[in-house]
Amino acid sequence: MTTTTPGVSGTSQETEPAQTEQATPAPEPTAPPSDASGLTHRLATLDRLVELGDGRVDQALMDDAAELLGRAGQRLRLSGDHTIVALAGGTGSGKSSLFNAVCGLELSPTGLRRPMTSSAHACVWGLDGAGPLLDWLEIDKRHRYARASALDQKTGGDGGSLEGLILLDLPDHDSIRSEQVAEVDKYVGVADLLIWVLDPQKYADFAVHRRYLEPLAGHDGVSLIVLNQVDRLAPEEIDECVKDLRRLLEAEGLRAPRILTTSAKSGAGIDDFREVIADTVAARRARTQRLVADLDRLIQRFEGAFGDIEPPTTVDAKRTAGLVEALVDAAGIPAVAEAMESAYGLRALDYVGWPLTRLAARLRSDPLRRMRLGELRDELRSAFTAPVNAQQAHIDNALQDVAEDVVRDLPPSWRKSVREAGRSNAEALPEALGTSLRDVVPAFNQVPAWWWAVRIWQYLLLVVAAVSLVWLGAIGAFAGLKLAHAPTRLLGEAGVAPYVALVFACVLGLGALTALAARNMISLTAVKHSERMEQQMREGVTTAARELVIEPIEQELAVYARFRDEAGHAIRDVAP
Template identity: 60%
Template sequence: MTTSAIPASSLGTPVYPPPAPPEPTPLPERLDGLDRLVQAGTGRLDQPLLDDAGALLDRAGQRLRLSGDHTVVTLAGGTGSGKSSLFNAICGLELSPTGIRRPMTSQAHACVWGLDGAGPLLDWLDVDKRHRYARASALDLERPDTSLQGLVLLDLPDHDSIQALHRAEVDRFVTIADLLVWVVDPQKYADAALHRNYIVPFARHAGVTLIVLNQVDRLGPDEIDDCVADLRRLLEAEGLAHPRIVTTSAVSDEGVTGFRDILVDTVAARRARGERLSADIDKVAERFAVHRYTADPPTTVEDDRRQDLVQALTDAAGATAVADAMESAYELRAADFVGWPVTALITRLRSDPLRRMRLTELREELRDAFTGPIGAQQGDVDNALHTVTAGVAAELPPPWARSVRAAARTHAVEIPEALGESLKDALPSFNQVPRWWWLIKTWQYFLILVAVLSVAWIGLLVAYGLLDAGQNPPDLVGEAGLIPYVAVLAVCTLGMGLLTASACRNLVALSSAKHGDKMEEHMREGIERVADEKVITPITAELERYARYREDVTKALGD
């Protein structure tokens, strides 16, 4: 029996393959995320950003509805770069004019391989029907292993043309092509206009950008390598990561083979459309990401800040002063019931108009004061709103900080009147009198009655017992010796009334304090409802929008 050696790598801990990379976010989901970003950013972010994102959404929606079997490839370049000759070489026919006079191409020319579904696409590209050409795959018989079926090749005007319409035509096609092909020549590959206006702004589109160094037949082998190396260095310095560069020569039969192979692979993969739109979304989504902090945002106003807001609004509404005034009115009204009637009679004889006004009009005056805006406190309300948003806004990007402050002030003008209504609703009714007040009042009048009867009894004792006003009076009115005892009864009755009034004043003071605290608590509850409805809820809603905005940025970036 033979045995085979077991590799050392198979012993011990098993080796697992690395985890597969996460699936990229589908393009429709990224577009949905971008659409939500535009909606969330309306009124908060810069309008140019929203306009660019909206234009991209329109363009992407239209492109996705059109043929996915066709790949739009643009040949763009400067004057004399030979892009029209290159276009004709790929097409196999002289379709685009070439010559010494510049510019030769004044409108975009299109050559299409495969007509099914190409018509609406060319209409959307707005290619003049006089400059549309169709080629059959039979042109590729010499290369049976490849095919250009599905290619829409566009020859554009010169990007450096002296005609503004030509430059506008180039700018339009550059924003909608699936694959951008920039044709340069050995003499002007470093042209500042090309790099400044197109290479740098579209540096993130490296995956759908191809640089064609044409007319290399004018260079020696070593010069071609040097030229390609210098061009690559220049492109990388301008942010075009891993630039794809291919050399061509339209004067040679084999001079466009490499370029043609790239077109064949691109058309066969049918990924250029999605990659181009993804690159466009990346570019716009990164501008939205600038307004997103990495730290988790607050989700609502913290309790401490909320309580500070309620206290500030309480002070602005003067709730404490109202509670004190109503507490004082409570004591005055209680005095009518539990006070000593003799003292009350003396007070009335002195005619205190202030007291009568407070008893009869204080509550109505307070209620009337709260039926309209409390204009004098608007400044205090504004300060309270600024304070509550200062801490929250500090944790947000500037646009969202502004939107939170604006949300807090959404109902700023309504808050004073709402505070007044909440105070008015908290004011108690004076029609409700505690039962013990009535008992004390009955007791006090009973004492008054006893005191009056005692005084009358003393009068009868004086009249009949001392002055002999009548014959044979009853002992209760004729015995003068009862006068001191009846006088003591009257004095004790009066003293008992005063003591009762004094004791009740203490009870009323305690009761009024509890009454004031309870009313102030009710007013604070009303003010808390106003704060929640008019301030906290709008701020929380804005913070929730920002949280969704952060999620949509992640979705749009495809992370």
């Protein structure tokens, strides 16, 4: 003997609560149907598409895909032995009457006032494993009913068993209360089998067709249209209504809509209606079919998210070289190299120039020299301690040019993502260019060994010249002016003076010739050093360009290639 549902009046003794105060033990995992593995594979593909397309593809599509993945994961984890069948319709369509007719009891209130069904009601055939599913559906415990007697396992007559059925009576979709409309939308999205109950007067209502029936395109196998209250029509009028309704549904994308005619008042068509439900429950496939239909419809929206043309996977050498040249110009590397060449030459003269010539030059005021010399290493390194003074406009143009060449054949959303990838490190690029230049500078402060050799040689010559000059002075004092007795003949004889003067002149000439030869050598080495330093700076810029611009673009292209491949496979898997 069964019990009545607490808090619900007008129920018979054949009903019992679907949820008691005692906790219902969690059901054992249900074996998936034969096609569930294919669904699982397709859901995994969709998950990868969401991961790859997030932030790149239309956000509304990504949100809908994430919602479907979440819903599918929850539904597949819950009982597969139960089929959720939802009865939806407008006020006065008779869906609650059909609900009661299938249940065999007056469980849901009926009437014409709006709204009649204020909350979803559920009747369950077979309680094992239904508790978590009802909790997921968020059915109020006051509106849960169970058919538990042995006679309730059959539809009656020769009909099939309803064991495993969760039948929902939804609120009116045209309710004036927004929370009830939202509740309808929620259950319409999760029901395994969706039954729309229409009446002869409002079966062509624009609101229900546009909001609910048009989105059923592709859901023929998991949707049923019931034209109720046909007792109000003559037989020929029923045929006309069915033909017109079928025409509307086919125009809205339902290729083979299933339409039944019923009358809860007279009982016409009720047995056929219950038999359709029983067949669906017995097949245990509605859960998977609904998810497959939802997945097919969603996947078709990915067709515009990728292009037909095979995308590039790398930025070719020509585009990379163009970017590097643009960044080299933006950083002013040729001008820096020229300035370094000039400064190198001036610094070299401090080592290899004839000291007498340098002394004479320093006695003259030379602002340019004072400005360009000094401690070269400190000056140049301090110039690059902050980000290089590259013109941001030139950098922006360079980044835009390299991206535009690559994204020409990509869909609009992926063009944007590739451009953004190319510009993702735009703020760090000036600092990276400055580092590329700064790291090269210390090499210019190095002093070649031959500079020191020439400098020592020049000072030796200068010492010899000084000794010769003192010698000549001593000869003049001892031999010419007879100021004292010469300690040696080399200082006391005037005939030695021409030889000493010749030595002095030769030393000065040799020093000048050495300075001239060193100057010519410096001119050659300054150019080589400048070219080598410019090449090193270019290599640094190339590294920065590849790490900060080229690699992000190529990574984004790789993501697009994977997305395109995954989406193509997913679309080919859509049921024809």
